[in-house]
Amino acid sequence: MIELSQVSRTYLEGSTPVHALLPLDLVIDRGSLVAIVGPSGSGKSTLLNLLGALDRPSTGSIKIDGVELTGIDDDARTRIRREKIGFVFQFFNLLPTMTALENVLLPAKLAGKKDAATVERARQILGRVGLSQRLEHRPDQLSGGEMQRVAVARALMMDPPLVLADEPTGNLDTHTGQEVLKILTSAVDGRRTVILVTHDPRIADLADRVLTIRDGAVVSDVRTQKNAVA
Amino acid sequence: MLSLLREISLRHLVHSPLRTLLVLFGIGLGVAMLVATTAVNRSLVGAFTETVGRVAGKADLVVTNGDVGVPSELVEAILDTKGVAHAAGTLEVITRQPGGDGPLLVLGVDFLGDRYFLPFKSTAGQDAVEDPLELINDPVGILVSRKLAERQKLELGGALELVTGEGTKAFRIRGILEDEGPTAAFGGQVAVMYTEALMLSFGRGERVDRIEIAVAPEHTAAAMQVVLQKVVGGRGRVEGPEGRAQHLAGILGPLEAGIQVAGLIALMVGMFLIYNAVSVAVAQRRREIGILRAIGVSQGRVVLTFCLEAGILGLVGGLFGLLLAHGLAQLALDQTTGNVSQFYAPIQPTPPKITLDLGIYGVLSGMIATLVAAYLPARAAAHVDPVETLRRARSSATARRRLPHRKMLFAGLLCLLPAFATAWLGAEVLVLGFVSLGLFVVAATLFVPSFVLIFRRAMGGIFEAWLGVPGRLAVDNVERSMERSVLTVAALMVSVASGVCIASWGRSLEMSMMDWVEQSVPADVLITAGSPLADQHNVPFRPEMMERLADIPGVDVVQPARIINQEVGPLRLQLLSLNTDRYLAQQERRKRKLKYTEGEVQRGELYAEPRIMLSENGARRLGKHPGDTLEIDTPTGRHKFEVRAIFVDYTSDQGLGFIDRRWFQEYWQDDLVDSMDLYLKDGVDVDQVVAEVKRRFGDDRALFITPASKLREEIRRVVTQSLAILKSTDFITLAVALLGVVGTMLAAVIDRIREIGVLRAVGATQRQVAVSVVAEAGFLGLASALTGLFLGVPMGLVFVRTVALASTGWHVDYSFPAAAAARVAITVVVTAALAGLLPGRRAARMDVTEALSYE
Structure with a gap:
């Protein structure tokens, strides 16, 4: 479960404070697919960064599975990111010198895991996203959709309870985007939550819950009937 | 714009x-x-x-003859020559003050002769210059420069102690000279004496160092040079x-x-x-x-x-x-x-x-x-x-740039041909030596991309096994930014290679000199005054010192060595005179042998006739071989010496001539001794003899008493000192190159900001990010050290066998400076890694969200 209590984020642009996120209380249950929508600059990515322990709130507290994110040092936050959170970015952000398998193994290796079982798990995940034939290919040998599937596999590698995806289909054509989305939605299970930031209302339609943000504030919080991607 | x-x-x-x-x-x-x-x-x-x-x-003209000087009576002959307006003899002695730290120049001036050249002005004791009789009548009277007086708080009437050929002597200060003209020279470490008093105190005989000549207005210096050279004959050289x-x-x-x-x-x-x-x-x-x-x-x-x-x-x-x-x-x-x-x-x-x-x-x-x-x-x-x-x-993978490493490797191989050719052809031509060094550097630089690629592949697994993901990323990034990596490695490689090259010269010279000293200096103890070696700063002894040293218990033989600079044709040859029979007998006794390259000298041969042995560099420069004749200008005129043998010697980079003391005393009219070499009786303790010499003469004469074992240390010191300037320039080159590593790694960090953000997002700690940057810098350092060592060997060889040979004329056996090379290589690896610390810290502390949104 994710709990946000009076979380806000204010930046300074020069000497001018910019309120990217106004004080927010929010609880997100386990095992749900949550879409965060809103226009550019509304605060969607700011919220995602805070949830992903990439950024610190100006006020308030954030708890993931009861673990408080605020007030802990960088190493502890890194550990949380590594073990509890998976990231999928719009621009894939794979390491260009590593193969698909190595990219997926990256979080595990950073955690010091490099045993055969870990490698086997990485292979399995890549198999699940349909890339069992592309294990040894480097990013420049993969298509956009394939790269994003590798990125999703990387996000799932440590079996995190939370996956955060920032415009995961924003750089893909419709068909490829659908495929990636299918993988992401299938990742939601009883213990894993997936939070997507998107502009695309069709993606939002798939979510269990849609949070709309405008000018740093949640202006609507709609729980929907979950739809399966055809 | x-x-x-x-x-x-x-x-x-x-x-x-x-x-x-x-x-x-x-x-x-x-x-x-x-x-x-x-x-x-x-x-x-x-x-x-x-x-x-x-x-x-x-x-307008000066008459000189190396260190030996010219007979003072020549002044009169020159003054009598038509076309000469003025002429005066000048004597110079370099000495030291007991306990003083620097050399001091004492000028001998003939205050009674032609005063046209007298350029002094005194500030105190004016009489000494205007009315010099008082000074002339005082054999220990001396004038000092204002700078010297101020530096050492000397006063008129006070004493100035100087090391002379007969021991330390106190001189009476009779004037203080304005710091201008000659008194401003030599950093102000200048004193002036009446020529004859100076000759007497320093045992310089009846010779002056040079005669200054002013030509009469109606004559030209060029024409008078020819005329005066005839007057002087072989006793000196007339030149502008x-x-x-x-x-x-x-x-x-x-x-x-x-x-x-x-x-x-x-x-x-x-x-x-x-x-x-x-x-x-x-x-x-x-x-x-x-x-x-x-x-x-x-x-x-x-x-x-x-x-x-x-x-x-x-x-x-x-x-x-x-x-x-x-x-x-x-x-x-x-x-x-x-x-x-x-x-x-x-x-x-x-x-x-x-x-x-x-x-x-x-x-x-x-x-x-x-x-x-x-x-x-x-x-x-x-x-x-x-x-x-x-x-x-779309992906930073698209930014990858490749260098045509195969073509570069081929071009490098092509460069090696002229590099070897110039090294071989230009064995004695300085310019060709430098060209060869340059070509080796170019060739090595062209090899760097291939080397980095191979090395990266060889080390990739090792770095990953050692440092985990950061190690893997470090070596990956080296290959990704090949152009930048290659430049960094090339720059550091040149620094390392220069260091190895200079160290090669030092080591080779030291080893060859040690061998030479071992064979050519069989004495047990060497004694000099004013300087630890018989060089430009030592003060010669009077010959009577020989007998006094021979009286010391345990001393078997005292060998008097006189070494002077002698102009021979275009060369400033060092001329060493010894009692050659005594020397060769001691060589035989100690089973040592000079290293001859042509001919050989037997006992009695150099004594019997005016014969000379030449060092190989001197012989090469003079184009002489055994059997040839060498003409040398001496104070008694030009004399012919038969070249008897050519031998290996490192005394002077200009060359050395070795004659018997008999001929030196006869032709040069000089019986001074620069170094007293003591040969001890069998079984005598060297330390005891050294202690006795110190007890008898040490305090009075500012002696340097060097046992043979210490001579090696002294030579090592001299070799190190001679390389100091080159080493310091090398250090600066290394510093600049390491600044370059900081620049390279900063560039690498900027190039990969987003990637660093991703790494941090997927769980890399700050430390892991910093380690990857430091490891990359260390990898570059390691690649540089290895390529530098490889390049340093041919550079060292070319330097020793071409550049140094052309400069000094010395054939030196190449010796790889293993310790120095290891030191340079380790320094480069460590400092390169350290140079990665700042960019690494910068990368580690990067704001993750900003890094992820970096475009």
């Missing part, structure tokens, strides 16, 4: 203070090196000119004062060339730093360049903007370099002066001056180097695709 520069470039310079400072420091050091080395050269040559022409301000200065300064040629090359290498390494800095700027401003291109800025203007930006850095860095140059030059001069004074001629150079022309030369060189280095990255900036940069990058 200027608005673009003002609005964009200058703001970036201000907003990236670290990068700006790095470049300024790099250019500054390069320019400082170049300017300082030139200033040092000028100071040295100036000091030589001053040394030679101290009282030659009014002289500047000719002699040039002749002496020419000896410094190889040293000058070495220093200048070191300066140029520093500037070239500085260029690499600039290349890196401009590359960083281009990487940082890729998007901005895209915008500029999109709104209509032409490629030419982009190139010009970056070049102008670099030019401004070059100008400011150059000016900063001028500030550093003075201190650096002073440091280098201090190191070099001792060397030059010991081996070439005693000099006291004036502090180096950064003159206007030198300043302009330095700043212009800095700016040109900057512009050349900036051009390539500026051109790359101009080719930035506006469409590509204005949309977010």
